[in-house]
Amino acid sequence: MGPISSLIPMPEWLDLLIALLIGIGFGFSLEQAGFSSSRKLAGMFYGYDTTVIKVFFTAAIVALVGSQFLSYFGLLNLNLVFVNEFYVAASIVGGIIMGAGFIMGGFCPGTGLCALSIGKIDAMIFFLGGLTGAFLFAETYPFIQKLANGSYKGPVKINEVMGISPGLFTFLLIIAAAAMFWLAEIAEKRFARPDITNEI
Amino acid sequence: MNTRIKFSVGLICLGFILALLPLSGSRTFIVKPQKLLSEILDDYTYFTVDQVARFIVSEDSSVQIIDLRSPEEFRVVNIPGSINVPYSRLLDNDPGSILNNGKTKNIFYSNGDIDSNYALAIARGLNFKNTYVMKGGLNEWFNTVMNSNFIGDRISARENALFETRTRAKKIFTEMNSLPDSMKLKFIRSKHIAAKKLDGGCE
Amino acid sequence: MRFRISDLSFFESAIYNPQSAIKKMEFIKKYKLVIVVVLPILILVLIRSAGLNHFKNDAKKWAEPSIKQSNRITIEQAGSLKKKSLTINLDKDVVRIRELTGDVQNIPADSVLRKNHVSMILKHDGPVMLFSSDPGLSARIWMILSQMGCRNIYILTNSSDNEVFKYKFRPDTLSN
Incomplete structure (x- = not known):
C-alpha cells in the first residue's frame, strides 16, 4: 500500500477534492484547538503557553509511530512516501525569515488562514504579508x-545520516519529545500568565 | 493519573518496540514467499530472444528493455532502445523510478542468465509485476539473432517470418551499435533523462 | 514485559500479600489505556516476527553476495570444500555429480519453501549449494532463500563464465 493517489488511478478533481476535505478537517481542528489565536501561538515564544510544540510534536510522533508499524505489518509502503529534499543554506535562511514572521505576525501560515477564515483582521494583514513575500x-x-x-x-533521512535504524530513531525522538514536554510544562509554570481559554 | 503522562508512557512503550524491530528503512520484499515462488517458477516471466527481437522490430512502445551490465559493457554493445541500470545499482535508488514507467513489460537482460534472474526475483519480490527476463541474455541474442543462418532447402512460412524478424533485428542492432561513440552517448543520455525520478510531495 | 497478567507471582502475592496486590491492581487500572493499546500491538509484532510467511529483511543487504558474486561456486571448487556441504538439486530429474562429496537432496524448485526444507537449509552447518541445469532458476531460488535470511547458500554452476560475454561485436562501419 502507498499513498492512495499513486495506487488507484483517479481523476484530478477527485484528488483535489480529497485534498480539500482533508484541508477543511485540518483547519477545523486547528481552529477548535485554539490555534487561530495569535496569543496562543506567541505564547510558545514567551514560554507561557507551549501548546503549539506539544500538539505539533505529538502529531509528528504519532504519525511516525503509526506509519512505521503499518509498514512493518506490510500495510503501508514507506518507500512511496515523498521525502522532502534538503537545501542547507535555503533551509537556514528560510527558517530564520519564517521564524521572524511567525513571532511578529503571531501566526504560522496554516493557522493564519484559520484565523482569516473566522474573520480576524490581523490575520488578513498577515495573509497579505505572506502573499507579498511570495511575490x-x-x-x-x-x-x-x-x-x-x-x-x-x-532527500536525506536523519536516521540514515546517523547510521541508526528508523525504529531506534523514533524511540530516541519520543524520549527527546517527552523530555521537551516536561521542560515545556516547567516553563509554563514559570512564565504563567492569566488563562485566556475563555477569551479565544 | 495525568492523561498526558499516560500518553507519553504509551508512546515510549511503542517507540521501544519499534527500536527493537528490524525496520530496514529501505526495501523489504512485500510479496509473500510462497506467492513469489509460484510467480517466478512460471514460464510467462521469460521472453525468448526471438520475442524480444519482434518487440524491437515492431518498435513496441509498451516494452522497456533494461540492460543490467556495467556501463562500460553497455557502451560497447547493447540492445537498441534499452536503458542501462547496472545490477549492482538496481537497489541503490528507488527501483520504482525505473520500473513504474507506465510500460506493461520491463525486460531484464544481462550477458548470461544469472544477474537478470536475480533482478527479476528482486523486482517481483517488490511487487513489480511488469517485469520479465530475456532468457539466455546477450549471449543467447548473439547465438540466435546475430548469428542466424538458414541451412536447408525449403523454408516454411513460419520459419520465414521468424527469419525475417531476426534479420531485421540484426540490422537495427548492428546499425545502432555501429554509431560513433559520441552519438551513442548522446542517445544514452537522452534515455537517462526520460527515466529520471518523478517528483512529488508538497512543493 | 512487566504487564504480564498471567505472571504466577502476581497471583501468589494476591494470596499472601494483599497490600502489594492491591498496589499492582491500581497500577494496572491506571495504565489500562496504555495496556489496551500497547499489548495488542506487541502481540501482533511477536506473531509477525515469528512467522515464516513473509520477508522481513532489507532487500539490498541480503542481495549483496549476488552483487559481489561471492555466492557462486563451480563444481570444481565444491569438490574441494572442507566443511560438509549440502547440495540441493532443484530439477525434477535426479542428477549425479561425481565431484560432490557431501549430501545431495532432490528438492524440486516448487517445493523448496516447504517448512521442513527451509528448516533443513537454515539448520545445515556448512555451505548449501543450489543446483539446476538452468542457472537462471538457481539464481531466482537463491534470491528468495537469501531474502528469507538463509546464509551460506551458493549457486552451483558448471562453469564460472555464465555472465561473461562470449561474442565479439563487429561494427558495420560501412553503413554510416
Missing part, C-alpha cells in the same frame, strides 16, 4: 537562485 520571492528569484539551490543534499 517578492518570485520576482527576486534570479538573484537568490544560487542561495536557494545551494548546498543541496538530496
